[in-house]
Amino acid sequence: MQIRNINLGERPVLLAPMEDVTDIGFRLLCRKMGASMVYSEFVAADALVRSVSKTFQKLAVCDDERPVVIQTYGRFPDAVEDAAEIIVETAHPDVLDLNFGCPVKRVAGKGAGAGMLQTPDKMLDIIERVVRRVGDRVPVTVKTRLGWDTPSLYLRDAEGNKTRGFIVDLAEKIQDAGAEALTIHGRTRSQMYQGEADWTLIGEVKANPRMRIPIIGNGDITSGEKAKEAFERYGVDAVMVGRATFGRPWIFREIRDVLDGTHTDMTNDWKLDVLKEQIHESIARIDEYRGILHIRRHLAASPLFKGIPNFRDTRIAMLQAETEESLYHILEEQIRPILNNPRVNE
Numbered sequence: 001m002q003i004r005n006i007n008l009g010e011r012p013v014l015l016a017p018m019e020d021v022t023d024i025g026f027r028l029l030c031r032k033m034g035a036s037m038v039y040s041e042f043v044a045a046d047a048l049v050r051s052v053s054k055t056f057q058k059l060a061v062c063d064d065e066r067p068v069v070i071q072t073y074g075r076f077p078d079a080v081e082d083a084a085e086i087i088v089e090t091a092h093p094d095v096l097d098l099n100f101g102c103p104v105k106r107v108a109g110k111g112a113g114a115g116m117l118q119t120p121d122k123m124l125d126i127i128e129r130v131v132r133r134v135g136d137r138v139p140v141t142v143k144t145r146l147g148w149d150t151p152s153l154y155l156r157d158a159e160g161n162k163t164r165g166f167i168v169d170l171a172e173k174i175q176d177a178g179a180e181a182l183t184i185h186g187r188t189r190s191q192m193y194q195g196e197a198d199w200t201l202i203g204e205v206k207a208n209p210r211m212r213i214p215i216i217g218n219g220d221i222t223s224g225e226k227a228k229e230a231f232e233r234y235g236v237d238a239v240m241v242g243r244a245t246f247g248r249p250w251i252f253r254e255i256r257d258v259l260d261g262t263h264t265d266m267t268n269d270w271k272l273d274v275l276k277e278q279i280h281e282s283i284a285r286i287d288e289y290r291g292i293l294h295i296r297r298h299l300a301a302s303p304l305f306k307g308i309p310n311f312r313d314t315r316i317a318m319l320q321a322e323t324e325e326s327l328y329h330i331l332e333e334q335i336r337p338i339l340n341n342p343r344v345n346e
Contacts, residue, residue, distance in 0.1 A: 003095060014039065015031075038065055040059075059090050073113050077125055080126050124174070127179055149189065154166060167201050185219050272339060
């Protein structure tokens with residue numbers, strides 16, 4: 001798969017943009033684990049234009065993580081266009097992505113993110129303006145969802161009969177507006193992250209003979225087998241992995257092993273060392289207190305600890321640790337010996 005001059009190889013697997021998750025340290029680790037391309041946290045266009053320092057910090061990029069995508073969102077076309085200029089001039093990303101898929105109320109409820117699915121003409125205007133502004137320097141791509149809610153999934157004729165999928169029609173217009181790749185999350189905004197992702201309409205977009213740009217599928221890619229099915233059954237050009245990376249950055253290596261027919265010996269010892277590396281990077285790039293707070297959601301969600309008997313008290317202690325030393329002590333003295341028991345995680 002290729003986006004302009006960026007060759008991502010055969011059946012690439014991408015790290016999804018996630019707020020308060022895909023900071024530079026985590027992106028680097030996921031690239032190391034086999035992610036073909038990584039996305040930044042959401043960058044609010046309004047805040048960037050107003051020079052909010054915390055937002056500018058999200059533009060930090062290093063060469064070891066490339067190719068890297070900076071993703072921005074906003075409801076005002078002028079602000080998104082100006083933010084795109086700032087991003088390109090400051091971060092020099094390999095790709096600039098426009099988010100029209102974030103479902104959270106504080107974003108979509110104000111008309112940004114997935115809220116743009118209710119105003120597709122405004123969405124297309126933003127894409128066209130950003131492409132005109134920075135498209136000569138960086139590929140502009142788009143991420144969105146199937147629609148706003150279930151009733152909006154299909155376009156209908158005057159008699160109320162379904163004609164074609166809303167996203168199939170919108171995808172053509174997104175392409176015509178200048179986007180060079182399109183990522184589709186297989187849920188509506190109203191679904192948030194509930195229920196199973198529906199890949200049927202993603203497959204219909206890819207099968208549309210009018211589509212020339214790469215189609216990236218997103219939603220419930222939790223294993224190598226699911227990634228393989230997405231490629232073989234729905235024909236997507238790439239898959240994107242989001243929440244399944246929490247506490248499991250090695251999922252990229254697991255997926256690559258299935259896709260490439262290879263084998264990596266990922267022992268419990270090795271996985272625990274990966275989590276320790278993630279903890280260390282988080283602390284080193286922020287500070288001890290905030291770095292540990294930042295990493296807790298990964299530790300809480302990690303499948304590495306599932307299956308450990310009577311783990312509740314140890315889990316609480318792990319999540320309440322306030323220093324790197326105390327957290328490492330729990331991991332090494334209480335958890336590693338249990339993980340080395342061959343009956344754990346059988």
